[in-house]
Amino acid sequence: MNENYKKLMVQHGGYIPFTALGKTNSSKKRSKKTKRAKKTVRNKSSFMFNASKYSPGTMIRSNGILYHLNNSRQWTKI
Numbered sequence: 001m002n003e004n005y006k007k008l009m010v011q012h013g014g015y016i017p018f019t020a021l022g023k024t025n026s027s028k029k030r031s032k033k034t035k036r037a038k039k040t041v042r043n044k045s046s047f048m049f050n051a052s053k054y055s056p057g058t059m060i061r062s063n064g065i066l067y068h069l070n071n072s073r074q075w076t077k078i
Contacts, residue, residue, distance in 0.1 A: 048075055 008016045047053075047060055051073045054060075058069045059078070066078040 051075060 056071045060067050067075045
């Protein structure tokens with residue numbers, strides 16, 4: 001048996017609690033969890049509500065339909 005485990009058995013009276021096991025060197029060998037990047041989901045019709053972000057004359061295709069932003073900031077189908 002490993003010397004570290006023998007010492008822990010003596011310290012804790014014949015058994016090793018899990019909290020004590022976490023403090024041993026073997027816990028360093030655990031694999032680290034990788035962080036995943038979050039994907040942002042865009043609403044396809046969001047350009048209709050944010051017309052102020054686009055300059056007049058902008059043309060956008062959404063779901064196969066072509067839209068044009070006129071001078072009064074209204075989206076019109078083409």
